[in-house]
Amino acid sequence: MGYTGRCACDTVQVVIEAEAVSVRQCWCRHCQHLAAGNATTNAFFPAEAVSTTGELVWNSHKADSGNELHWAFCPQCGSQMLAYSTARPQFRGVRVGAIDQPHDLAPQAIIWTSEAPAWAKLDPDLPHFAGQPPAAPPKTD
Numbered sequence: 001m002g003y004t005g006r007c008a009c010d011t012v013q014v015v016i017e018a019e020a021v022s023v024r025q026c027w028c029r030h031c032q033h034l035a036a037g038n039a040t041t042n043a044f045f046p047a048e049a050v051s052t053t054g055e056l057v058w059n060s061h062k063a064d065s066g067n068e069l070h071w072a073f074c075p076q077c078g079s080q081m082l083a084y085s086t087a088r089p090q091f092r093g094v095r096v097g098a099i100d101q102p103h104d105l106a107p108q109a110i111i112w113t114s115e116a117p118a119w120a121k122l123d124p125d126l127p128h129f130a131g132q133p134p135a136a137p138p139k140t141d
């Protein structure tokens with residue numbers, strides 16, 4: 001089982017040949033910038049299982065966790081596609097908005113809740129973390 005996806009203008013395609021190891025919603029300020037005021041939702045896969053076609057532009061910044069975050073988007077339409085942290089280069093985060101529907105990916109945890117706006121509705125049935133979780137994404141084995 002795997003997934004396919006694309007940016008809003010279909011210039012960039014992604015193929016994922018693995019199950020997600022975790023899916024998290026992130027409310028850090030950086031994600032709010034990228035997601036136009038909302039959280040980002042990110043599914044994490046083994047890096048070698050994720051491949052793309054089409055031109056991606058990569059950028060990076062120092063995340064609030066202190067880790068270097070690298071993130072990629074389509075230069076034509078601006079859709080956020082991929083991200084990874086230098087702390088966990090073995091995983092690729094795929095922005096769930098890019099993944100073709102229907103799919104079974106839903107958030108399993110909410111992180112950086114301390115930076116969420118007061119109006120944000122945070123699912124009370126999910127684990128909440130005020131900042132970066134201690135060990136994430138979890139291993140599947």
Ligand SMILES: [Zn+2]
Nearest residue numbers: 007009074077
């Ligand atoms: Zn695009």
Ligand SMILES: [Zn+2]
Nearest residue numbers: 026027028031
């Ligand atoms: Zn974030």
